[in-house]
Structures are given as C-alpha cells and as structure tokens.
Amino acid sequence: MSDPFDLTEPTPPTPIAPATPAVAHLDNLNDTQLEAVEAIDGPVLVLAGAGTGKTRVLTTRLAHILLQGKASPWEILAVTFTNRAARQMQNRVSSLTHRPVDGWWIGTFHSVAARILRSHAEEVGLRPNFTILDTDDQLRLIKQHLEARHIDPKKWPARRILGVIERWKDRGLTPDRVSAAEGADVVEGQVLEIYGEYQERLRTLNAADFGDLLLHCLTLFQTDPGILKSYQTKFRYVMVDEYQDTNVAQYLWMRFLGGGYKNVCCVGDDDQSIYSWRGAEVGNILRFEDNFPGAKIVRLEQNYRSTLHILAAASGLISYNEGRLGKTLWTDLNDGELVKVRGVWDGEEEARVTGEDIEAYQTKGQSLNEMAVLVRAGFQTREFEERLITLGVPYRVVGGPRYYERREVRDAVAYLRVISQPADDLAFERIVNVPKRGLGQATLQTIHQLGRAEQVSLVEAVRSLVETDELKPKQKSTLAGLVEDFDRWRDLSSSMPPSELAGLMLDESDYTGMWKRDKSIEAPGRLDNLKELIVALEDFETLTEFLEHVSLVMENDASSSEEKVTLMTLHSAKGLEFKTVFLPGWEEGLFPHQRSLEDTGGGGLEEERRLAYVGLTRARQRAIVSYAANRRVYGKWQSAIPSRFVGELPNDHIEEVNSMDTFGSGQWGGAGRLRETKRFGNSRSTAPLIEDINWETQSLAGTASSFTIGQRIFHQKFGYGVVRATDGNKLEIAFEKAGTKKVIDSFVEAV
Numbered sequence: 001m002s003d004p005f006d007l008t009e010p011t012p013p014t015p016i017a018p019a020t021p022a023v024a025h026l027d028n029l030n031d032t033q034l035e036a037v038e039a040i041d042g043p044v045l046v047l048a049g050a051g052t053g054k055t056r057v058l059t060t061r062l063a064h065i066l067l068q069g070k071a072s073p074w075e076i077l078a079v080t081f082t083n084r085a086a087r088q089m090q091n092r093v094s095s096l097t098h099r100p101v102d103g104w105w106i107g108t109f110h111s112v113a114a115r116i117l118r119s120h121a122e123e124v125g126l127r128p129n130f131t132i133l134d135t136d137d138q139l140r141l142i143k144q145h146l147e148a149r150h151i152d153p154k155k156w157p158a159r160r161i162l163g164v165i166e167r168w169k170d171r172g173l174t175p176d177r178v179s180a181a182e183g184a185d186v187v188e189g190q191v192l193e194i195y196g197e198y199q200e201r202l203r204t205l206n207a208a209d210f211g212d213l214l215l216h217c218l219t220l221f222q223t224d225p226g227i228l229k230s231y232q233t234k235f236r237y238v239m240v241d242e243y244q245d246t247n248v249a250q251y252l253w254m255r256f257l258g259g260g261y262k263n264v265c266c267v268g269d270d271d272q273s274i275y276s277w278r279g280a281e282v283g284n285i286l287r288f289e290d291n292f293p294g295a296k297i298v299r300l301e302q303n304y305r306s307t308l309h310i311l312a313a314a315s316g317l318i319s320y321n322e323g324r325l326g327k328t329l330w331t332d333l334n335d336g337e338l339v340k341v342r343g344v345w346d347g348e349e350e351a352r353v354t355g356e357d358i359e360a361y362q363t364k365g366q367s368l369n370e371m372a373v374l375v376r377a378g379f380q381t382r383e384f385e386e387r388l389i390t391l392g393v394p395y396r397v398v399g400g401p402r403y404y405e406r407r408e409v410r411d412a413v414a415y416l417r418v419i420s421q422p423a424d425d426l427a428f429e430r431i432v433n434v435p436k437r438g439l440g441q442a443t444l445q446t447i448h449q450l451g452r453a454e455q456v457s458l459v460e461a462v463r464s465l466v467e468t469d470e471l472k473p474k475q476k477s478t479l480a481g482l483v484e485d486f487d488r489w490r491d492l493s494s495s496m497p498p499s500e501l502a503g504l505m506l507d508e509s510d511y512t513g514m515w516k517r518d519k520s521i522e523a524p525g526r527l528d529n530l531k532e533l534i535v536a537l538e539d540f541e542t543l544t545e546f547l548e549h550v551s552l553v554m555e556n557d558a559s560s561s562e563e564k565v566t567l568m569t570l571h572s573a574k575g576l577e578f579k580t581v582f583l584p585g586w587e588e589g590l591f592p593h594q595r596s597l598e599d600t601g602g603g604g605l606e607e608e609r610r611l612a613y614v615g616l617t618r619a620r621q622r623a624i625v626s627y628a629a630n631r632r633v634y635g636k637w638q639s640a641i642p643s644r645f646v647g648e649l650p651n652d653h654i655e656e657v658n659s660m661d662t663f664g665s666g667q668w669g670g671a672g673r674l675r676e677t678k679r680f681g682n683s684r685s686t687a688p689l690i691e692d693i694n695w696e697t698q699s700l701a702g703t704a705s706s707f708t709i710g711q712r713i714f715h716q717k718f719g720y721g722v723v724r725a726t727d728g729n730k731l732e733i734a735f736e737k738a739g740t741k742k743v744i745d746s747f748v749e750a751v
Contacts, residue, residue: 025063025096029056036298037061039265040070040237043258043292045285046267049329050314050617051305051577058241058267059089063096071236073104077257079112080241086111089241105235109250113213117220120227124216131207138162138209141201145194156187160519165195169211170279172218172249175199214249221256232260243268243288247279255291264292270324274571274611276603277521286323303329303617305577307336309653310623314616316650321606329617339616339623341646343658346630347585351387354582357624358393358565361580368394368563370579374570374615376591378525379403379532380584381567386536394564399572404550408515408526412533413550415505416498419489420543423457432458435514437478446470459483485509498546499537506530524595535632570615581619586612586627586643612645625649639729705729705745713748720751 026034036046036057048054062078065071080086086108090101105112114132121128133141142158142165164186168178175196183191202208208216221228238258240246243266246254258264266288273282289295303311311329318324344350358371373384382403388395403409411434417427432447433439450470451461465471466480489505496504506512515526540546566578585591592608616623627642707713711723713733721735729745 025060025067029060030302032298032300032302033057033060036300037064039296039298040065040068041263043262043288043295044265044298045243045288045292045295046265046298046300047325047327048267048269048300049303049327050269050272050614051303052300052329053302053304054241054267054269054300055088055092057300058239059092060096061265062089062239063093065237066093066097066099073099073101075234075236076239077105077112077235077237078239078241079107079109079254081108081245083108083111085241109246109253110210110213113217113253116231117208117213117216120220120224123220123224123227125203126208126216127206129206131205132213133202133207133209135162137207141198142194145197145201149190149194151187151190154517157517157519161187161191161194163519163521164191165198166211167279168195169209169215170247170249172215172252174215174219211249214253217253218249218256221253228256229260231257236261237263237265240264240266241268244270244273244282244285245275245280246284247281248284251281251284251291262292271318271321271327271610271613272574274574274607274614276607282323282607286325297325299327301327301329303331304333305620306331306617307333307621309336309338310616310619310621312653313339313623313649314613316653317616317645317648318609318613320648321609323603323606337622338655339625339649339653341649341654341656341658342624342626343642343656344626344628346628347383347632350584350626350628351383354384354584354624354626355387355391355393357582358388359391362393366579368565371582372566372568372573372576372578372580372618373582373584374568374573374618376570376585376593376611377528378406378569379528382529382532382536384567384584388565394562395567396564398566398568400569403529403532406526406529408529409533411511412502412506412530413547415509415511416502416543417547418459418486419493419501419505420547422459422486422490425451425458428458431511432482435510437482439475439478443471443475443479459486493543497538498540498543499534501543502537503534506534538632570611573618574614577618577620579620580622581615581624583612583615583623583625584627586625586646587631587640588643589640590631591643591645609645609648612643625654705731707731707745707748707750712751714751715743715748718743 026037029037030053033053033056036044037060040061046054046057048057058078062076065076066073078089080089086106090104090106093106094101105115107115117124117126118128118130121130139158139162142161143153146153146156146158146161164183168182175192178192178195180189180192183189183195187194199212202212221231235257238254240254245268254264254266266285268285270282270285273280273285276282284291289297306314308331311331315329342353344353354373358368361371362368373381375381375384378400381397385395385397385403397403400406404413411431414427414430417424418431421427429444432444447458447461447465450456450465451458454461454464456464462479462483466476466483471479485508489501489508492504493501512527512530515523515530518526537546540549588594591612592605596604596608598604625646627646628640630637631640632638705726705728707723707726709723709725712720713723713731714720715733715735718733718735718738718741721733721738721741723731724734724740725732730742731745731748732740732742733748734740
C-alpha cells in the first residue's frame, strides 16, 4: 500500500462551534512552551529536555485544541506508554477543560490498539471477544510447538524463541514478511516456521498477545483502505508522548492514523532514549523531519528542575553523542553546588562514604525521601543495602525487590540453608526441583506423606524413599544424587570458605547453568546477582554467620509511612527527580557496561551515555558521581578504570573529591589526571573500549608482571596471543583473532 501520507485529504467533517474563548490555560507557559501549545496545524516535534515541562505542554496543547473548538474530544488521539501517564493526562486535561473524559481516545498504545482491533477483529481472523495472553500463556504455547518438533528446550529455551518473535512484532513483521536469513541461526532455522504456527494457534484460540494488538492493526490498515480512511478521517489530531521510546510498529501505527489531516504532534527527548533492549528505536525521533515533511521543531530547553552546574555537566556529557538532534538546557535557578566526582578505593568504601553523606544531609534537615542512589546494574544495590541497614537508615528498592528478596538470590540462599541445616523443609521444598529435575507433583506428595507419617524432615524422607520402590527409577536416581550432593557440600563446608562453597554448589547443581541457558532479558542480571552473592559471602567465616546475617537483613522492613532513601537502577529512574542523587560505579566495563559495548558497539555506547545523562538530570540540587579503584568481580579483586564519562564531564562544573590520594602516593591519579592525560582524544566519535585506555593513568601497584615480551598466552575471552609490551601488571597483547588489547596479567595464562 502507498505511504499513508500520500492519501487524498479527507473531506472535513461539519465545523465545530467554537468554545467559549479561554486563555487561562496558557498562563505560566514560557515562550517556547507557548509556541509548542499553539503549533496546532501540521506535524510538530516537541524536543523536550529533562525537566522542561513536557507533561504540561502535552496536556495544555490537548486542552487548547478543545477550548479553541478545533476538535471534539473523540476526534483527538493521544497515546503514551503507561496507564499511569494516560490517567495523569486525562485528569489534567479534564481539569483544564472542565469536561469529563468519557469516550476520549486517551490511553496507552496497546489499550487504544485493542479498542480499534475489537471493532474489526473478524478482518484478522479473530472474534471481538478475543483473549489477550500474558507471558506465561505465550511461553506455554511456544513450548507446545517445541515439543511437537522434538526440539530440546534446554538448548533452545521457549523464552528465547518468544523473544525473537516479539522483536519481529516490534518491527511490524508478520511471518510472511520475515526473511529466511533472519531466523537462520535460531532453532536450526525453524524459528520462522514456529512463528507462523504460533500465530495460527493464537487465531484458533481466539487470542492475541500484546505484540499482536499493534501488528493486527497494521494488517488492517494495509489491507483495508476503507477502515484506514475511517480512522484517518476520525482523528483530526494525533499526539504521542515519550516518542523516543517508540518501536517500529508503534511508529507505523501512529503514522497510519495521522496520515489524514497530518496533524501529528510527537513529544520526546532523543537524549533520554534508553530502552533499545526492549525494542525502542531512537531513529524514530532522529528521522522525524524526514518522515514528516514540513514538520515544525520546537525545542524546550528551559529546565525547572536542576541547578546550573548539574545541567551544564549533563549537557557537556551528552554533547559527545553524535546521534542527537541537539539542544542546550538552561535554567533561571541558581548555580548550586558543583557536581562532585569522588574516587574511592573499593566498593565497600563507596557504600560507606555514601552512607555517611546520607546521614550528614539528613542531620541538616533533608528528607530521606529526597535522596536516591541510582545504579547501572541491580547487583550494585547489595553493598548499599547492607551499609544502610548497618547505619539504621530506612530504604526502599524501587523497580524490583530488595537484593536478598530476588528470586535467584533466595534460591541460592535456600541451597545454602539446606547445606547448613538438612531439616530446613521450606528451603528444601523451594529448590528440590530447581533447576528442573523431572520431579512432578506426585513425587513431591509422596515425599511429604512419608515425612509426615514418620515425623522426619523431607531430606530424611528422601533417604528412605530411594531405598524402596515407592518411586520410579528415574526419580529415585535423581533424588539420590541430589541428597548425595548435599551431603558432599555439607562435608566441604567445614574446610571450604563459604564463598568458594557457594560457587561450587551453584555450578554443580546446574543452577548457574540454568540462567546461562536462559535467553531472557532478565537472565544476565540474575547471573550478576549470583556473582554478587559470592562476593557478599567473602565477608563471613562460616555459612552459619552468613545465614544469620541474611535473616537479620530480611527482618529490616521499616514502616511504609516513614521516610526512606530510594535505591534503584538508572533505567527505573527515568521520569523521577530527587534533591540529592548518588551515582556510583562510574567505571569502564560497569558504566558504560561492557555488555552494551560488545553487543551494539557505537550505538550501545551512545545509549549508555544517554543513561548517564538521565542519571545526572534526576538531581535537583546535588549530584555525586563516584568510581572505585578496585572491584570484586566474580569473587576476585580487579583494578578498575574511571568511566570515560567521568573524563567527559566539563571541568568548570565539577569538584573532584578523590579520597585515594590519601593513601596511594598519587598512583591512581584521579579523574583529573585521566582527563588531562587522555580525554579519549577529546573526540565526539565513538570512544575506545576499556583495553585502549592509557594504563599510565591508573597503575595501582606497579608490580612487574611475570610475563615477558614475545611470550605466548591464552585469555578466556580473547583467545591466544603474544605479549607485545608490559607495564607493571598490565600487558599489551596481539591476539590472533581479537587484535591488540591491553589486559591485566591475572586474566591470562602461559601456553
């Protein structure tokens, strides 16, 4: 079908009687906000920087259209990403216009798409009362297709297959529009056929998943010009919030519906596009002028949230991104405090000094509710949680459970509880079939029955059952092996440090392997949390001490009504603001995260930089960035390098407070020396990876390496190579496949 913007202009409906003139809703808007509100006709992109009043502009613009008599409520389509944002928009517009919102087309992409689809379900092979499946139902269907094809679910987990299908749907691709090459490396090329079978099965069940809500609408619009034109005629104005977070399917859906009058207004910030991992396409906002010819661009740059130094630091940092439309935030607020950049010796000190700062600010009268610690990865919260518990400072973890409440951590702790106390039935019951061991409900009921009858623990019941014929041979063998494993781990606990025991147990039980095979978005974070658990265990001499500590931590459940410090990831913090924001872990490999750099290269780096920008702009009065010289990674100490983002913060707006100079005789050199020595070439192009940084800026101990120039080595990640140069414990190695890299000598071995 031709581009919807090429359609003939629809016949205008009967003119609407102008509403009573009203301008009160325009009060208190600045010049650019007013310009955005009054730019009614034609395509408009409102580039709304952080804290510039985006929500006010969006809702006031919608109210302005209504109050000026340009359209009736049901002739405006306004979409956003969350139900909360949609309700907020409805309430604000209703307050401004003094009209109820019944019948208005305000909602999330999926809720509005579902409303359209139910009116035309038969056109795509469904009935109007179709069911919308949740993730569990989707996975169940995928597993059925894998079983039918005799595909090993361990090698090709259903969640991974579903992830591939969801990404295709995010791009608006039905099975017939996906090229065979795209799925060639998944399930030996069978994933495309599974996608087609899955879609047919959904139709048979009269069901749709969330991706289908938009996908089926696109099919409707492409195959039935009459249906498309009816909606294009209906919606005089189309408005989209958080446009930088749209995926391809959402963009196409919005463009179809706005193709009649072409009065499309998108509000967003290219510098806050941080969700590519869930399908967001930053190119949608970057290409707005190409996609909507003649578009008007309005930049909202006056920030009402943060002080000058915070804004200047954030603006200086984000200026290193090439993929942006460009804007410079400014404020009428005071200069405020310089952004603090603090170097510490290790993660433990980072948590300690952060806790001291929190107590100091609280003593000065600042509410704990106005303070937040924003981390790049969820596992980082553990040290801060434990430090705040030690200090008796209440906290909340937003966007996820507290560290020791996370599923994978609770599972691992349950294993350790059974090792320490075999009679702990609750712990044994939790993990007896995790990972899956083929133990069905009937087997577990048999174990429980014997335990109750003999008044023994479940472990002792299993010992008895494996000696009889009550269970099938396969279940008997599995349970016998599990009990033997626990006995062996228990024997080792008397001589092996808890951290080593935990690592051994997680590997031998295949619990770590289970998450390595899981291809879901959450799996890497769960593995990071397990690695952090092993680090936590290093602080305890016995398993009993650690388990007592966990019990005390879990008991720390302060009243919901009292003030609390907020701990959350940077991704979860978008849209929020706090008076004081702590930004720990600004080190290469952690932030920017090495996984993002390896997966998407330059695009990944720019998204990581946008994430840093989001973190800084959450702060109203105070931002404290910190990085550590050493981190325990996978249970081993490693020297760390300040993030390239530290070096990109403008000197005039930061204050360095490195504590390491007090004990290192300048061996680290601090962020300032990193900035002076090598500010990544002061280039706005993609910065080099961690191995390319000048190691002279952060040599910790200066001890000579045992490796020599010309020596052949092996590295777990980069493979075989030859040492070309040495600098203390740092080696420059020419790898056979990975090229020349700089690595720490503890990561290589001689061959």
